[in-house]
Amino acid sequence: MILRRAYFALLAAIAVLLYLPLFTAPSPPALPTDGDGHLFKIHKLMSNGWEPWIEDWYSGFPFLRFYPPLSYLIGAFLGLVLGSDIRGYAATLMLTSFVGAVALHYYLRRTGREPYVAPLVFLLFPWHLGVAYMEANFPRANSINLFPLFLLALLWAFEVRERYLVASAVAISVISLVHHSAMVPLVITGFVLFVEDFRRPRVLSNFFKVGGLVVALTAFWYVPFFMESKWLNFWNIYRHPWLFKGGSLSPSLFLEPAGISSIAIFLTFLLVAYFRGTLWRRTLGLAVLYLYLALGYYSPTPWIHSLPVLSMIPPYRWVDMINLLVPLIVADALTGVECRWKLVAGALATALLILGTLPYARSVPSYPQDLMEVAKFLREQPGDDWRFVVHPAVSPHSYLPVLTGKATLNGWYHEGDPAEEGHIRMWYLLSTGHDASLYLNSYAVKFLIASTNVTVGNYSKIVKIGRYWVYTGNVSFVEPVGAVLVGNFYDLPVDYAYFEDSSKLATIPPGAVGVVYAGNPSKEEESLLWDFLQRGGTVVWVPERGGCLFGVCGVMERIDGSSLSSKVFNVSVFAPFDYDGMPWYGPVFENVTSLLSVGNKSMIGVVKLGKGTLYLVGGNILYHSIYWDSKKEAELVFGLARIDGSLNYTLLSRSDGKYSLIVSPSKPMLIRVSESYYPHWEIRVNGELVEPIRDDRTGLTLITVSKASTVNAEFHDPFMRLRVYSAIGWAVVLAYVLLEFSWGRASRR
Incomplete structure (x- = not known):
């Protein structure tokens, strides 16, 4: 001994x-x-x-x-x-x-x-x-x-005595809550090493008991993990x-x-x-x-x-x-x-x-001095309605909120980020030298801190701290959205929201936002767009091929840039209409009021339908804008749909899982709040519960306001009670194990 x-x-x-x-x-x-x-x-x-x-x-x-x-x-x-x-x-x-x-x-x-x-x-x-x-x-x-503990837990599970079964469940639960993906090779290993034991009827019965207790002890984390798996990344x-x-x-x-x-x-x-x-x-x-x-x-x-x-x-x-x-x-x-x-x-x-x-073997150094100075600079900046981001993104930058008391767009381990797709697009633009300011603005990034060259857009360089340049921009935690893209997604250098599910249009007043539909809508989507138009909305249809919408048809033809003419638009904004040295083809329209003609047909036209307005944009122009990196073409298209208005706001408070603000719009509008959309946010406008909408481009939250309003939002996690029940379960089970395996009782045995 x-x-x-x-x-x-x-x-x-x-x-x-x-x-x-x-x-x-x-x-x-x-x-x-x-x-x-x-x-x-x-x-x-x-x-x-x-x-x-x-x-x-x-x-x-x-x-x-x-x-x-x-x-x-x-x-x-x-x-x-x-x-x-x-x-x-x-x-x-x-x-x-x-x-x-x-x-x-x-x-x-x-x-x-x-x-x-x-x-x-x-x-x-x-x-x-x-x-x-x-x-x-x-x-x-x-x-x-803890890998050996898993093998020992399997041996305990073969025992007749209940105390070993409980100890086995506790051990397996601990390992599965330390790192879930480790369970895959552990289960394979355990099965191979103990395959004969698993065949015994008593052992199988024991494992049902152990498994049931493991489920009970780990449900507080695994239940939300699996039930909300669509948010996994x-x-x-x-x-x-x-x-x-x-x-x-x-x-x-x-x-x-x-x-x-x-x-x-x-x-x-x-x-x-x-x-x-x-x-x-x-x-x-x-x-x-x-x-x-x-x-x-x-x-x-x-x-x-x-x-x-x-x-x-x-x-x-x-x-x-x-x-x-x-x-x-x-x-x-x-x-x-x-x-x-x-x-x-x-x-x-x-x-x-x-x-x-x-x-x-080497000692662990102190946090870099220049990052400490960056943290001091950020800590002294007023306000809490903004974020900062450090590029390139590495793990030490994700510790900066501890040193600054400010929120960052940096993070570590993408699995938990509900706005990851938008963030990845932003990081890609930063890393490839493109202007990412549109995304930075949406995410309320007031300070961009970079140790490599970046294209800053509307950000200004203000100071260098060690190896880091600090850029700043005027950003808003809340901003109006003038246009929504529906249908096929295009990431263009223009501000708009994107709806992957077009049924979201049914919840938005037509006067609050205009709609750009990219592609050819299904019958269900056509019905939604028709309803939006009948309520007085503006829809811009940008088909990628021929087709018809509300009786207006587009046919595929070669686009000759030299034959463009318009009394409304400056045709010089359009890039050449060729594709890798070959002719460019796209849809054009007839029997519409022409705003931009190509020969005797319309590449951009307009039709009044009931209370609403339908713009038709041919030439496969959204793809053309991306192919030629033509920001002006994208601005022209979304300019047709944009509903302009001004917005003032005051952030009253903001903390983990809560924010409160006063918004004053000049007219009913769709607003983007720089907070990741996720289920379980309860948002009230003037005390009335409203359903938030996800901007599938940025991953942020959209709500509609019609007048000066107080907006209160709080995150209510429906799984919180599971933690309480689990804590009670863990306390009881651990007390039992400690009692059963106590030194005095073991000596008596």
Whole structure:
């Protein structure tokens, strides 16, 4: 017993030493790669608790809705105890690595294998240390640390006694709430290693009990996760070549010190187990399978990653299981070996692993001084109806809200961003040197901070801080929308909202906004447009090919730019009508009042229909505008639909999940509030509940106001009660487990 306690003390000491550089890091630290993005979440929980909606990142988002919360909750609790977010971060890694090593020890003892050397190899194995320090993927590193707990939980699930079934459910629940995607390889591994046990009727019954308790304990997070899965932003890895290649395990990594030491340990103990006849071939088979899957782009069959599930998991993450499987092979190799040889093997393995990881050992530096100065500058700026954005976007920038007290459009981990598509378009424009000011304005970005060249549009350069230039612009948290695009989407350098679902038009007064329909509408859409026109609306139809709408037909003809004529428009705004040296074709119209003629037909015409006005724009002009990068053509088209008006507003208050403002429109209008649209926002205009609309171009919120109004909005998360029920369930279950496994009761048994 004393020897075992000393052994556990050794495991605890190693766990502490492994993450001591993080524990003693300056605050705030400059963590590598993903680190500061994860650290922000711990700090947010420490400061504000688990708010269902926060303003700090993106244009507002549901906090931890789609990213497993347990690592951050533990980190925040330990951070409060220890006095800083980085200490909570480090202490969580220390705790999970120690728990994992102890779980591996007990798993090996219960399966009759050597239980002392393998946990040391597990703790010191380079891969999970690389995840913790180099990638700095905090929840993933914690999940790897807890992999052995999953195997031990499966053994507990085979037991007859209820206390082991409850302990099994708690362990599985913990792992699934630390990192949900880790459950895929863990379930595969558990099934392969214990396939015979799963066939026993009693075990199957036990797993129904365990599974039911796991569902109950994790429902508070998984129920909203699955019920609102349409808001998930998982990337299909295989469809993005740069992402697929970057997320694959390059064979060159095996030539680095960590790779060499890992391979040396793997091959040495594999050979020992093989020649001693103690190798469990299933373990080897799983290791080979996961290594092959990890190669991804570099494997002979990269196409397999286009399959469901595989397409959502970055290939290199399959290597995470090697961190568990190699220690299992070590245990197999040393089972039944004399103690002195175990000591030799343990010393050799430890030395090899330390040599492999030493080249990566380095202290954690302080947060960059120029970013600290940028934070000081932003903190001193008045108002809270704006955001800032730092380009290019890297993880340290997502920690800036902690230092500034201001909201940023930066964030980290795209899964939770409900306006991601619009944000990606903005980042693309910034990264390619195009003018992104239209999106920056919509997202109320008052300060653009860039360390690379950007096209600033209507932003002015005001100061340089270290390597960063600071640009500023006049922005509004609330702004009028003059036109809506329906039908096919075009991203043009003109301000308009986009409706993916044209039925949204039925909720908007025609005098508040004009409509541009791109493409050829269906019968249902034609009915909606007709109703909009009959109510006095303005519709601009821009077909891409021939067709008819309300009895007006367009026919495809060659567009001769030299024959354009108009008494309304300056024809010089149009770019050449040719396509890669070939003629340009598009629809033209007859029997309409012509505003722009091409020969004896109309390329732009107008027809009065009831109380409304229908403009017809041919020539496939929206695509022509994009092809020739002709902003003036786009402005001409949307100018036909635009309903102009002025708007004043006063922001009364804004906090996580709430805002209140007074708006004064010159006429009824559709307004865009710079807050991400998401279900569960309750918005009242002058006390009357209104239904918000999503702008599918920016992902922001649209509402209609007809007069001077007070707008109050609050995010009501319908799943909040699940957290309360779950907390009660966790308290009861943990109390039961602690009571059943208490020291006194265990001694009596």
